[in-house]
Amino acid sequence: xxxxxxxxxxxxxxxxxxxxxxxxxxxxxxxxxxxxxxxxxxxxxxxxxxxxxxxxxxxxxxxxxxxxxxxxxxxxxxxxxxxxxxxxxxxxxxxxxxxxxxxxxxxxxxxxxxxxxxxxxxxxxxxxxxxxxxxxxxxxxxxxxxxxxxxxxxxxxxxxxxxxxxxxxxxxxxxxxxxxxxxxxxxxxxxxxxxxxxxxxxxxxxxxxxxxxxxxxxxxxxxxxxxxxxxxxxxxxxxxxxxxxxxxxxxxxxxxxxxxxxxxxxxxxxxxxxxxxxxxxxxxxxxxxxxxxxxxxxxxxxxxxxxxxxxxxxxxxxxxxxxxxxxxxxxxxxxxxxxxxxxxxxxxxxxxxxxxxxxxxxxxxxx
Amino acid sequence: xxxxxxxxxxxxxxxxxxxxxxxxxxxxxxxxxxxxxxxxxxxxxxxxxxxxxxxxxxxxxxxxxxxxxxxxxxxxxxxxxxxxxxxxxxxxxxxxxxxxxxxxxxxxxxxxxxxxxxxxxxxxxxxxxxxxxxxxxxxxxxxxxxxxxxxxxxxxxxxxxx
Numbered sequence: 001x002x003x004x005x006x007x008x009x010x011x012x013x014x015x016x017x018x019x020x021x022x023x024x025x026x027x028x029x030x031x032x033x034x035x036x037x038x039x040x041x042x043x044x045x046x047x048x049x050x051x052x053x054x055x056x057x058x059x060x061x062x063x064x065x066x067x068x069x070x071x072x073x074x075x076x077x078x079x080x081x082x083x084x085x086x087x088x089x090x091x092x093x094x095x096x097x098x099x100x101x102x103x104x105x106x107x108x109x110x111x112x113x114x115x116x117x118x119x120x121x122x123x124x125x126x127x128x129x130x131x132x133x134x135x136x137x138x139x140x141x142x143x144x145x146x147x148x149x150x151x152x153x154x155x156x157x158x159x160x161x162x163x164x165x166x167x168x169x170x171x172x173x174x175x176x177x178x179x180x181x182x183x184x185x186x187x188x189x190x191x192x193x194x195x196x197x198x199x200x201x202x203x204x205x206x207x208x209x210x211x212x213x214x215x216x217x218x219x220x221x222x223x224x225x226x227x228x229x230x231x232x233x234x235x236x237x238x239x240x241x242x243x244x245x246x247x248x249x250x251x252x253x254x255x256x257x258x259x260x261x262x263x264x265x266x267x268x269x270x271x272x273x274x275x276x277x278x279x280x281x282x283x284x285x286x287x288x289x290x291x292x293x294x295x296x297x298x299x300x301x302x303x304x305x306x307x308x309x310x311x312x313x314x315x316x317x318x319x320x321x322x323x324x325x326x327x328x329x330x331x332x333x334x335x336x337x338x339x340x341x342x343x344x345x346x347x348x349x350x351x352x353x354x355x356x357x358x359x360x361x362x363x364x365x366x367x
Numbered sequence: 368x369x370x371x372x373x374x375x376x377x378x379x380x381x382x383x384x385x386x387x388x389x390x391x392x393x394x395x396x397x398x399x400x401x402x403x404x405x406x407x408x409x410x411x412x413x414x415x416x417x418x419x420x421x422x423x424x425x426x427x428x429x430x431x432x433x434x435x436x437x438x439x440x441x442x443x444x445x446x447x448x449x450x451x452x453x454x455x456x457x458x459x460x461x462x463x464x465x466x467x468x469x470x471x472x473x474x475x476x477x478x479x480x481x482x483x484x485x486x487x488x489x490x491x492x493x494x495x496x497x498x499x500x501x502x503x504x505x506x507x508x509x510x511x512x513x514x515x516x517x518x519x520x521x522x523x524x525x526x527x528x529x
Contacts, residue, residue, distance in 0.1 A: 011523045018469045018472055025466055025467075026385045026388050031455055033453070035451050036406065036453065036454075037376075037377050041373060041413055110435070112486065113506065190438050194483065
């Protein structure tokens, strides 16, 4: 026992002697030079600026792009604009609060264990924030995609919808992963270093209470935003109007011809089909307000016979340009964008009233 | 006013340069890392200089910021700042004179401890009171005593094994 105590003493004495040597040696060094001082003072402001670019450039940029997209796709839709503005502003406020309060200031004012506690809290809270903020974003993107690509269960539309959906989800999840990784990276080292230490008392500080309230507030706010975005999406998503001719109704209204534009000749007409119907059904979604969009998409689904005739005529790949003529008159606004894919003819038509649009679709369905 | 503040800060840094350098040495692996960490600590000290002034003992505050920065070494982030080399004419990792060997021996012993233990032993060697060590680490003075005993025991065992 006595021997061990002696060992301990000599070991610690040795350690102290070595430390004294270190102190003496390092004290003699100049270490600090003018360039270093100037550089450190100059970079200290840059240090905070490094984190500010997200708030000062990225957020306004994302907000502006969002507003421009809404204006372009949905016109001056106030509810959508208001939602987008609130969403970006809330995300910015939460991020500002967290980076200021939980990240940058902690290094100068706290002890090591509190710092590691902050780091753990920050990581948890930031991950929660990213997951929560993705909820309204996913609902909104999903809604926009459904309203843009999902109005018809037709295969070509469905695949476009699914591709866009996968792409959008990948972008959102990728962004979430990147944001968590980039922002919480400095916390990982702190957590790792402290975790490797033997069990130290877990610090319970005021930040826990603060964090609990912030967590509750964040869940409430983002779930609220989720409900809001869901409400916006559902009110905007009108169920598609489908115009189908009765099975026993063989009467026609006018004479529809589909021309192959490049060949400048009739490709499909009722006459070429021996008087059989050309159109199986017509489908469209009428926007709730005229200001929502200047034009609507109308899907004219051809009968299998008409569709087959189109393929026979072109005897090539899908997607030839076509023009529609009704009673020998080219329908100008239908000529703008008209293509045939898998027996479905997509028309983008300008519209003035719901009644006029319905009348037009009804006429098309009786060809 | 700002120049005065810069001057005060420079005086403080020059006075405690050895303290900062010791932390950098004991928590780095090579000379470049020391330079990087030293500069990062200066940046942190300057950022917190306003809040520090007159509030606590300078040495305790400098240790606190230095250790917090050492544990928070985000090397990828730091590479964005051009590092200014320190004015030091020895390489504590390479020099081969007797005193450098002594310093390296100390480094080899301490670097085998985990971060908290390394910090505790460094502060104890520096002669800082248990209260102040507790304030820097975030544990009670009693816990400081208990942990120091365990660390000393650990160091003795390490040296016996060797």
